[in-house]
Amino acid sequence: QSVLTQPPSVSGASGQMVTISCTGSNSNIGAFYDVHWYQQLPGTAPKLLIYDNTNRASGVPDRFSGSKSGASASLAITGLQAEDEADYYCQSYDVSLSAVIFGGGTKLTVL
Amino acid sequence: QVQLVESGGGLVKPGGSLRLSCAASGFTFSDYYMTWIRQAPGKGLEWVSYISNSGINIYYADSVRGRFTISRDNARNSLDLQMNSLKAEDTAVYYCARDSHNFDYWGQGTLVTVSS
Numbered sequence: 001q002s003v004l005t006q007p008p009s010v011s012g013a014s015g016q017m018v019t020i021s022c023t024g025s026n027s028n029i030g031a032f033y034d035v036h037w038y039q040q041l042p043g044t045a046p047k048l049l050i051y052d053n054t055n056r057a058s059g060v061p062d063r064f065s066g067s068k069s070g071a072s073a074s075l076a077i078t079g080l081q082a083e084d085e086a087d088y089y090c091q092s093y094d095v096s097l098s099a100v101i102f103g104g105g106t107k108l109t110v111l
Numbered sequence: 112q113v114q115l116v117e118s119g120g121g122l123v124k125p126g127g128s129l130r131l132s133c134a135a136s137g138f139t140f141s142d143y144y145m146t147w148i149r150q151a152p153g154k155g156l157e158w159v160s161y162i163s164n165s166g167i168n169i170y171y172a173d174s175v176r177g178r179f180t181i182s183r184d185n186a187r188n189s190l191d192l193q194m195n196s197l198k199a200e201d202t203a204v205y206y207c208a209r210d211s212h213n214f215d216y217w218g219q220g221t222l223v224t225v226s227s
Binding site: 002034036038044045046047048051052057089091097098099100101102103104105 | 158214217218220
């Protein structure tokens, strides 16, 4: 079981918006550690999507946005496209574990 | 452009050893921390280990501490992961990643299968 909790799956119609939550605790996100998001397309390596909670990585469309509040973070994707179908992972650091931590991942399906 | 290329994966018996390597290019390797991250088949991402740019500071996940050793050669732009006493649960694709406080570049991964 992951230290960061993500929904296993989300879905949305093409053109619509979805959000993916990432819930942590006072020893990671709530302790002011940054959250980063990664997109993993089928059969490929993960790719950095959002860093330091809200910043888009180079080349990432502005349809993707990140936010953080308290011990949770969220990834929002607007104007869903078929190419957005992928697994999405949040990542942070846990001071109690002295370890980098990932969420369990969320599979996005575009209907 | 930044490139990370892993090698050394394969099939190994439980209790065996394997050494993974990651060849880096396109950036000043000695300026960056580097990290190994793995992904078991059909599962999520798991951080394994990271090493500071100088090689002085090293950290391991509890699941591999005492069995895996990370190292780097800044002269050769190379990152290694020596894996000993391998277990079935170590079966995964192993990625090396550049650590910029986030993991901004990843290799394509190398598959390690631990099975008798």
